[in-house]
Amino acid sequence: MKIAILPGDGIGPEIIAQARLVLENLDESFTLEEAPVGGAGYEADGHPLPPATLQLAKEADAILFGSVGDFKYDQLPRELRPEQAILGLRKHLALFANLRPAICYPELTSASSLKPEIVAGLDILIVRELNGDVYFGSPKGIRTAMDGLFPGSREGFDTMRYSEPEVRRIGHVAFAAARKRNKRVCSVDKSNVLETSQLWREIMSEIGKEYPDVELTHMYVDNAAMQLVKAPKAFDVVVTGNLFGDILSDEAAMLTGSIGMLPSASLDAHNKGLYEPSHGSAPDIAGQGIANPLATILSAAMMLRYSLGKPEQATRIERAVQQVLTEGYRTRDIYTDGTKKVGTAQMGQAVLKALE
Ligand code: IPM
Numbered sequence: 001m002k003i004a005i006l007p008g009d010g011i012g013p014e015i016i017a018q019a020r021l022v023l024e025n026l027d028e029s030f031t032l033e034e035a036p037v038g039g040a041g042y043e044a045d046g047h048p049l050p051p052a053t054l055q056l057a058k059e060a061d062a063i064l065f066g067s068v069g070d071f072k073y074d075q076l077p078r079e080l081r082p083e084q085a086i087l088g089l090r091k092h093l094a095l096f097a098n099l100r101p102a103i104c105y106p107e108l109t110s111a112s113s114l115k116p117e118i119v120a121g122l123d124i125l126i127v128r129e130l131n132g133d134v135y136f137g138s139p140k141g142i143r144t145a146m147d148g149l150f151p152g153s154r155e156g157f158d159t160m161r162y163s164e165p166e167v168r169r170i171g172h173v174a175f176a177a178a179r180k181r182n183k184r185v186c187s188v189d190k191s192n193v194l195e196t197s198q199l200w201r202e203i204m205s206e207i208g209k210e211y212p213d214v215e216l217t218h219m220y221v222d223n224a225a226m227q228l229v230k231a232p233k234a235f236d237v238v239v240t241g242n243l244f245g246d247i248l249s250d251e252a253a254m255l256t257g258s259i260g261m262l263p264s265a266s267l268d269a270h271n272k273g274l275y276e277p278s279h280g281s282a283p284d285i286a287g288q289g290i291a292n293p294l295a296t297i298l299s300a301a302m303m304l305r306y307s308l309g310k311p312e313q314a315t316r317i318e319r320a321v322q323q324v325l326t327e328g329y330r331t332r333d334i335y336t337d338g339t340k341k342v343g344t345a346q347m348g349q350a351v352l353k354a355l356e
């Protein structure tokens with residue numbers, strides 16, 4: 001089986017190196033092939049998603065992605081910015097289902113900015129639609145307004161849209177996931193204002209009837225943002241569109257104490273997937289060897305489970321991560337008094353040791 005490894009920018013190469021070691025250490029034979037992406041793709045080939053990188057991603061059975069983005073590319077035209085690499089991969093590979101688990105490890109409860117009793121034992125899954133919504137809806141652009149409040153002035157516009165099949169397929173992913181968990185789905189929308197959301201809600205209700213064993217609730221996105229900090233443990237699976245999911249998944253990540261701990265999967269209809277940490281490229285700490293590699297290592301575990309059919313290896317990695325936390329190893333982002341502060345490579349070594 002072939003795994004495309006796309007380290008990207010910022011801390012990407014450092015954290016990917018540790019996840020690579022973990023994969024190489026498993027008693028499985030994978031072919032790991034690396035290619036530049038994001039700012040690194042732009043430097044190497046003049047484009048954030050070079051054709052050869054896209055080709056490799058298409059051929060591979062799964063993709064392990066680091067992170068993209070750096071302040072130094074902020075001035076580039078949008079189509080050349082590093083973010084276009086991840087958006088392009090999502091689109092070209094039809095990765096429409098983004099799974100973002102937010103788990104609060106008992107050892108890290110005090111690292112959350114919320115009171116321990118609110119987050120202890122938290123285990124929720126955000127299912128974010130990733131191929132549609134205002135991210136990809138056309139038309140979009142900047143033009144001279146013909147109407148509206150200020151005709152003749154410049155205006156920016158994007159289009160929020162979801163077709164029925166798009167809502168259906170992400171709905172099924174959410175309900176199927178809930179079946180393997182606590183059997184509750186909360187669909188998040190803004191149907192009091194948006195037509196797109198009204199259709200979304202109707203279709204989710206219809207799909208819900210096909211899963212009588214799963215409880216479906218609906219929530220407006222503003223309320224969901226509030227409930228996530230008020231009583232996050234009341235959620236099990238949250239399903240939502242691309243934009244709301246982008247925002248809510250960052251919020252959910254922070255409940256757990258560190259975004260440095262959270263993996264994610266972006267899947268197509270056949271469970272081929274791209275796996276990446278939920279955090280960004282953190283250019284401010286890049287190259288210092290202090291980034292937390294655990295989200296990337298856990299992303300590799302998700303890859304083994306969802307795309308490579310190796311759930312037992314996935315569980316091994318997850319147990320090893322749990323063990324290093326129990327042993328007290330902490331990178332700077334999750335460090336608290338009385339624990340052992342380590343760098344990126346030492347954390348990777350601790351996981352390798354725990355795997356033995
Ligand atoms: C994410 C990121 C991306 C998004 C950016 C980098 C385009 O924030 O994966 O959540 O908005 O989807």
Ligand code: MG
Pocket residue numbers: 246247250
């Ligand atoms: Mg985001």
